Amino acid sequence: MTTIDEKATVSASRTSFGELRLHGISRAYGAHTALHPFDLTVRGGEFIALLGPSGCGKTTALNSIAGLLPLTAGSIELDGRRIDTLPPEKRGFGMVFQSYALFPHLSVRRNIAFGLRMRKVSKAETERRVNAVLDLVRLTEHASKLPGQLSGGQQQRVAIARAIVLEPPLVLMDEPLSNLDAALRLDMRAEIRRIHQEYGLTTLYVTHDQEEALSLADRLVVLNLGRVAQVGTPAELYESPRSAYVAAFMGYRNILSLCADSVDGGVATVVGDGVRLVGTVAGSVAAGAVSAGSAVQVAVRPEDLKIVAEGARGDVSVAFEAVAEVVEYHGREFQVDALTRAGNRVHLRTPERVAPGDQLSLTVDPRRALVFAAESESGEAGDAG
């Protein structure tokens, strides 16, 4: 029998830990590096989201932290104690799987009690703690059902309850909402945030949905092809993305590949493909990377692309012309997909009535058009913590 070594086990305590340090952790599968070395410091009580498209290494990072995948390099320290050499069962982190991974042969109550049973917690104490989390996730009346008899949202809450009943120092969540329908996803998002706060958890949350990440997290880590693209608060990332890649994730749906015509301080005039506009040089590589003649990427949010009215053509400089192609009615506004003369597709939102085939003259506020050096290096390690 494997008994849990008290010294080796990370003591589960409701009072959060000080900090969890990831030092250059990386993971390679043969010649393919799924996760390039990255550093991150997680403070107790934080809610951190790892954001990126599928295949960007975010689940690899999570599994490595949980101990389900061995690290290729780097180390993990919890309050100065090295834990990356411990097997998953001795790290004591809670994990919520994308597939929920509920034990199908055990009732909801026994699923939740599983971890306590492994730790040989007394019956009375187990009873008390399981009841408390059942109440927290509002599943008390379903306690004796099997997981197969529950809806997706209920299964999701069992998975969360099972992970947090041990009062783990860190809860890892792997795209927990991706199997739920849209309406339920919104409810569960609020639920997860509520549980995080009520239980004083520290949460590391993997998702590919930027809306989920922005609304839930205290800090975001954006990953691109196994490298950290940017780390920061939702506001920092939303307002000043460091690369076109991060910008695209933060709602800058229009990314145009153009050429810098002239650069004056933080302002650049960019041209190409029949487009001429003035934008703000952005990103950490601002100094010197964008110069006259260099290739750039310009990021603009759909809501910042404005239609220039017929009468105002003289007052406002038109950035480019486009023909409306698809118009969706969204209540207070229209979502328009338009094609520029050079064949680039642009997205805009406008309260004005637009019909497919309409010729649109578009402009953008220079402060709202972000100019990044093209082929922005996403290799620099995140300077979080």
Next chain:
Amino acid sequence: MSAVTAAGAPKLALRHRLAERGVDRTLLLILPGVIAIAALFCYPFIYGLGLSFQPAKGGVFGAYSAFFSDSFSSGTIWKTFSLAIPSSLINVGLSVPISYRMRGEFRGKRLLLTLLVVPITLGTVLTAEGILEYFGPVGWFNLTLQKLGLASAGHPVTLINDYWGVLFSLIISGFPFAFLLTHSYLSGIHPALEKAAATLGAGWWQRFRFVTLPLLLPGLLTTFCLTFVLGFSVFPSAIMVGDPDGKTHVISIEAYEQALQNFNYPQGCADAMIMTALMLLVIGLVMGVRSFFYTGSTGGKG
């Protein structure tokens, strides 16, 4: 289509009602199977059952009482069980750790799978010949023991024409089936379940004991039934590598001898019926136990 006449309506409705109950033309597809089972199984079985109640002497149950009153005949029950139960337990028991290791993808998996399953293609006779050569008095096995000084040249270890030869044969021919079944049951269990158990503090033994084993047990019991039936009806190897007049005088040999050597057909049929009843009894018991376990979805690809 829109103009359905009033007269046509009831006819359509009948067809719909039948279809609701699963009665339609595709039902004809099972007809060949039904005919084959009726002609090749049901009829001979019922005929044999009837015959077993018509012995030359002793009344309706004469053949049955003859079987149980003769210790050589009734002794076959114990002999058959003592081959079928250990061989099934060994086959299932060996399958579990091997399948457990064979989960997931790794280099050489296909080769290993092929090696483990190849004995299926060997006929019982070929296996028996191999056992006779290998485990015989001057076979490699005994020669190796002699070289190691574990057996003397004059007294080789007796394995063939004995209980052990038949047991080996049942393992060689039964293991591939047990392994293939166990392997597919095990790959039907989602790997995330064990990972979840690990993050909840379960060590490898606890993960197996509390998660994998309970989910695998129904499959193991089914596998046990299959290899048990194979072992209980052992016939050629019991003759070729066994001791058919003594230690491996199993029930199928008894039935064969009664029917085709003594030409006592009713007695042979009665023996076969007893054999069937015993197998059904064991399968019924095992399935009864199986119903106590969770037998629903286990989330994997199986």
